[in-house]
Amino acid sequence: MAEQPQPGAGEKRGNHRGEGRRRAILNALHDCIIEQGYARTTLADIARKAGMSPSHLLYYFDGKDAILSDYFQRVGNRIVARMQSFLSEPPSRQIELLSDLFFAGKGITRFEIGFMLECFGVAVHDTRLHGEKAELDRACKACLRELFRAAPSRERARDCAEIGYALLIGLRTAAFFDRELGPLKARELFRNEMYSLAGLAPDGSDACTAAGN
Structure with a gap:
């Protein structure tokens, strides 16, 4: 079989430039959403922030929704x-890490939470x-199922994962809008x-055993 040609240096540099421009467009979307929200952001707004024309931007993305989709995938x-990465830890440690990840800003920023919530609304249509x-949703619930399979509730792992994910999304959404609740209480x-x-x-031991003692 003939050896496949390797990309030349010029092609590699072009790929790097292309990825850099895609990042600039994603960063521009980020800034526009912070300033005026996604619904009010136009393709021209994003292009202006990215330092290029709308026609140039369309070389990298099909449109505003495609930029949002790419950003959503990256954050997701x-x-x-x-x-x-938490799955190698004991269930109790996983619960602490998940609580910190989603409610204490240890790995996900408040903006990213808000961005994901805005995407959830757009995803309806x-x-x-x-x-x-x-x-x-499927990937997140799969992680939660693994957590519960390693816990005393393993026989109800699938149901527990569904409930746990609903709690996660519901409380994280409520904490974003309800100042009286806030992320720490939600956590x-x-x-x-x-x-x-x-x-x-709460100390990580089996609840039934702890109650018996």
């Missing part, structure tokens, strides 16, 4: 990667983003309910 992939949101509620679902006492 990072969230899932962090959750997967956007077919492509709807599919990506569903894939993110406490999430943490306590996750321990309960897992059948664990």
Whole structure:
């Protein structure tokens, strides 16, 4: 079989430039959303922030929704990667790490939480983003199932994962809008309910054993 040609130095530099410009466009979307929200942001706004014309931007993305989709995938992939990195830990430690990740700003910024929530709203009517949101949900719940399979509640792992994910999304959303709740109180509620679902006492021991003692 003939050896496949390797890209030349010029092609490699072009690829690096292309990725750099894509990042500039994603950063521009980030800034526009902070300033005026996604709904009010136009393609021209993003292009201006990225330092290029709208026609030049369209060389890298099909449109505004495609930029949002790419950004959503990148943030979502990072969230899932962090959750997967916790799976080697005991269930109690995983609960603490998840609580910190989503409610204490240890790995996900408040902006990224807000961005993801805004994407969830867009995904209701956007077919492509709807599919990506569903894939993110599946990946996150798969991580939670593994957590519960390693806990005393292992026989109910699938149901516990569904409930745990609903708690995560619900409390994280509420904490974003409700100042009286806030992320720290939401973290406490999430943490306590996750321990309960897992059948664990807050010190990580089996809740039934702890109750018997």
